[in-house]
Amino acid sequence: MFIDSRTVAPNTVVETEVCIIGAGAAGITLARECLGQGFRVALLESGGLEFEEDTQSLCDGQNVGLPYYPLVDSRARCVGGTTSLWEGWCRPLDALDFEARDWVPHSGWPFTRAALMPHYERALDVCRVGPFAYDAAAWATAEQPLLPLTDDGVFSDTLRREEPPTRFGETYRADLAAATNVTTYLHASVTAIDVTPNAQQVTRVRAQTLTGRTVWVAPRVVVLAGGGIDNARLLLLSNQVQRAGLGNQHDLVGRFFMEHVEMKTAFLLPSDPALRLGFYTTFPRQQQRYPVGIWGVLRLAEETLRQERLLNVTTVEMEPVTPSGVKSAGQLVSSLKQGQLKAFLRHMRNVIGDLDDVASAMRAQWAG
Numbered sequence: 001m002f003i004d005s006r007t008v009a010p011n012t013v014v015e016t017e018v019c020i021i022g023a024g025a026a027g028i029t030l031a032r033e034c035l036g037q038g039f040r041v042a043l044l045e046s047g048g049l050e051f052e053e054d055t056q057s058l059c060d061g062q063n064v065g066l067p068y069y070p071l072v073d074s075r076a077r078c079v080g081g082t083t084s085l086w087e088g089w090c091r092p093l094d095a096l097d098f099e100a101r102d103w104v105p106h107s108g109w110p111f112t113r114a115a116l117m118p119h120y121e122r123a124l125d126v127c128r129v130g131p132f133a134y135d136a137a138a139w140a141t142a143e144q145p146l147l148p149l150t151d152d153g154v155f156s157d158t159l160r161r162e163e164p165p166t167r168f169g170e171t172y173r174a175d176l177a178a179a180t181n182v183t184t185y186l187h188a189s190v191t192a193i194d195v196t197p198n199a200q201q202v203t204r205v206r207a208q209t210l211t212g213r214t215v216w217v218a219p220r221v222v223v224l225a226g227g228g229i230d231n232a233r234l235l236l237l238s239n240q241v242q243r244a245g246l247g248n249q250h251d252l253v254g255r256f257f258m259e260h261v262e263m264k265t266a267f268l269l270p271s272d273p274a275l276r277l278g279f280y281t282t283f284p285r286q287q288q289r290y291p292v293g294i295w296g297v298l299r300l301a302e303e304t305l306r307q308e309r310l311l312n313v314t315t316v317e318m319e320p321v322t323p324s325g326v327k328s329a330g331q332l333v334s335s336l337k338q339g340q341l342k343a344f345l346r347h348m349r350n351v352i353g354d355l356d357d358v359a360s361a362m363r364a365q366w367a368g
């Protein structure tokens with residue numbers, strides 16, 4: 001069920017076995033795993049069921065490091081969290097991503113990809129993009145073929161999402177509303193986690209509304225599901241016992257923020273103007289349960305990453321550079337009809353200079 005924290009009595013104390021902070025993808029998924037179990041769950045959400053400007057302003061902040069999206073626009077405070085904003089494209093990490101690599105400082109996870117595989121398969125179902133099938137060849141068709149790559153250092157791969165993207169706040173709202181052992185507290189922004197003097201156990205969680213009302217939650221187990229920025233923020237704010245912040249004895253909380261670094265890196269100059277790139281755009285495919293969006297991409301093989309000492313990378317949104325003569329060929333008639341003699345002559349020079357490309361493009365069009 002849902003409870004608006006603005007309507008409860010001031011300084012209400014909620015006794016519960018589990019407290020989940022944040023009703024985004026992680027928080028909702030965990031809460032649904034607890035449905036019908038023999039213990040109580042309090043799910044705390046900073047916002048409401050829908051987007052609200054005043055609550056969203058709590059996401060605002062100053063970025064003093066490398067360029068980044070405006071903080072107030074990069075996350076969402078409402079049931080469903082940032083899944084109400086995301087495009088939903090996803091794929092599992094590679095085995096190499098978990099390894100300690102001498103060319104990547106601080107790399108290495110305490111477990112391998114194999115440990116996550118059963119959970120990946122379940123997560124794909126929650127995100128409604130299952131089954132676990134990312135092999136590009138399984139999704140290619142005669143109309144949308146894979147590129148005929150001759151270098152085994154590069155290969156085709158896919159990203160996937162439900163079409164349209166899964167909005168957790170909409171998709172799983174009914175589950176939360178009908179829950180008998182999970183209570184979702186809306187407009188409950190967590191501002192502190194209180195712990196025992198040795199910082200080994202949580203005693204209570206403080207949540208506040210924008211109107212100044214405080215709700216206390218006394219749990220046995222606390223789960224931080226507020227996302228990479230707000231989890232770190234909350235741990236650093238909870239410094240009554242550990243002055244540097246909870247769990248920050250090594251000054252690492254918030255140090256490894258991860259984002260999709262994007263940049264325009266190259267132009268594609270196909271030797272064959274008739275080359276089909278339809279697989280490397282987004283397109284729908286119907287699977288067993290849900291319509292799925294497929295995005296064909298190019299990636300570097302693990303051997304290439306090791307040899308060149310690179311980070312993992314994916315090439316998306318490939319667009320070939322169209323020779324100027326091919327572009328002009330399509331505009332010649334229009335220029336002539338409109339009496340634009342200078343434009344006509346300019347386009348004609350381009351066509352003459354790129355006759356081979358123009359002829360290839362015309363053959364491809366006739367063949368299609």
